[in-house]
Amino acid sequence: MGKAATTKARLQEQAMALFRQRGFDGTTVAQIAAAAGVTQVTFFRHFPTKDAVVFDDPYDPVIADVMAAQDRTLPALERVRTGLAAAWGSIPEPAINATRDRIRLIAGHARLAAGIWENNRRTEQLIVTALTGTGVGRVEARVAAGACLGGLTAALLDWASEPDGQDLPERMNAALALLGGQIGGPATAAGDADGSP
CATH class of the missing domain: 1.10.357.10 (Tetracycline Repressor, domain 2)
Structure with a gap:
């Protein structure tokens, strides 16, 4: 798995963990990016919206x-x-x-x-x-x-x-x-x- 794919998978994993903990609406893109150790810009390189994390x-x-x-x-x-x-x-x-x-x-x-x-x-x-x-x-x-x-x-x-x-x-x-x-x-x-x- 390349670096981009690894980052994308980590973002999804962290997002789902936060969604379970705080709820979907209670979780921000900033929180997901921070949990995955990347910037919000990096998040948006992989997912156009927070919803896209769920549907990808x-x-x-x-x-x-x-x-x-x-x-x-x-x-x-x-x-x-x-x-x-x-x-x-x-x-x-x-x-x-x-x-x-x-x-x-x-x-x-x-x-x-x-x-x-x-x-x-x-x-x-x-x-x-x-x-x-x-x-x-x-x-x-x-x-x-x-x-x-x-x-x-x-x-x-x-x-x-x-x-x-x-x-x-x-x-x-x-x-x-x-x-x-x-x-x-x-x-x-x-x-x-x-x-x-």
């Missing part, structure tokens, strides 16, 4: 790479579903713990909870680009990405408010399994769209 997701590129590697004969929705499952399965345990803390913070803060949809839009665009780059139509790619990300987000926010004993990876797998039950073959979808048998 180092796994988006992993998701895009995994998506592009899925079996191209599968329907787009299934490719997204299995790709997201593979991406979640590749996240190491320490990162899962950090993700859990971020989700709980987001779920408990009205403005951050609203911002999760903008964050999803960026992830969706990466998935759409990966799919269309392998020949999937743009609308099909957007619908598949939107359906899976929407389902995962609903499951994440529900888990944050009522964990019911499931750990985070279990909840993700359960949500993705539910989405798998809704998938039909491409021929059926095409026939429905144009009225042909």
